[in-house]
Amino acid sequence: MKLVTWNTQWCRGLDGTVSVQRIVDGARAMADFDVLCLQEIAQGYADMPGGPGDQPAELQSLLPGFQLFFGAAVDEFDTAGHRMRFGNLIATRLPVRQVQHHTLPWPADGGVRSMPRLCTVVTVQSPALGAVRVMTTHLEYYSKVQRMAQARALRDLHIEACGHAAAPPLDDDSRSPFQTKVHTPHAILCGDFNLGPTEPEYDVLRQPFVTDGARRLHDAWHARHGDTAHAPTFRLFDRTYGPEPVACDFVFVSDELAPRVRRIDVDLQTQASDHQPVVVEFDAA
Incomplete structure (x- = not known):
């Protein structure tokens, strides 16, 4: 299974040009991906720089054979x-088994610029890995208070899902909204977290918890590259937002997927966004 994640800056490159095609081409250059997770996708904001248009519709036309799930935080x-x-x-x-959109906390932080944030979750059926919850998100940049609350909420979402997998609800064949759901502890959480690996929110995301045993979320970069420092993605x-790459x-x-990380790399050349895309690939066993 191959996945690419990218904060696209509404598909606006450093040259100021908005191009959905360029984002798709850049992602395909990294891998023949099974899953593509994009952050900062816009629809209807005509006055934003570059006039992004209806990007979910553009992406659907550029990705034949793919199902698309747009989670609007705003x-x-x-x-x-x-x-x-x-x-x-x-x-x-x-194949998709379930789709969920989780609103993340947005606590008041007076006088600080912010917007609502969301975690979009699509449970896919991978031939190699089984059912996997793919979670993508984009945390608050300006408010540390909100970002910490959002990091804790993401961890709680994973804990809750692992709890359902360990103690599933009553089987139900009613073909109603109560019908049996797919519950899995296998998860990939990706996106732009707007924090570095030395920030306390990073430690919160990886803090162990217990449901049917000790579990945690692992940084796939370190699962593959050991103690090697992360490649920069922003x-x-x-350098508009700071003096150094981060x-x-x-x-x-999740625990079961960490040993299966075969590859995780960052494209350090593209300028199709103000962020660099990340690719991760998993072994079957």
Whole structure:
């Protein structure tokens, strides 16, 4: 199974050009991906730089054979009544078992710029790995208070899902909304976390917990590369937001998937966004 995650900056490159095609081409250059997780996808924000248009529709046309699931963290209307949405998108060619959109905490932090945040979850059926919860998100940049609350909520979502896998609800064949769901402890949590590996939120995400035994989320980079420092994913070419390149786009994996990480790499050349894309590939066994 191959997955690419990328904060696209609404598909706006460092040259100022908005190009959905360039994002798809860049992701395909990294891998023949089974799952594509994108953050900062826009729909209807005509006044944003580059005029992004309807990016979920563009992506659907560029990804034949894939199902697309757009999770709008922001869903609002302008004064003329035009709808505007902004958030995460997961595209996959694998069979899909369930889709969930989890609103993340947005506690008040007066005088600080912020927006609502979301975690989009698509449970796919991988021939090699079985059922896997693919979770993608984009945490708050400006508010540390909100970012910490969101990191804790992501960990809680994984704990809750592992609890259901360990103690599943009553089987139900009613073909109603109560019908039996797929519950799995196998998870991939990826996206732009807007924090570095030395921040306390990073430790919160990896803090062990107990359901049917000691479990945790592992940083896939270290699962593959050991103690080697993360490759930078932000501020590599554009220093608008700080003087040094940093890693803030991560892939976290559940216990069962950590030993199966065959490859995780960062494209350190592309300038199709202000972030660098990350690819992760898993062994079958």
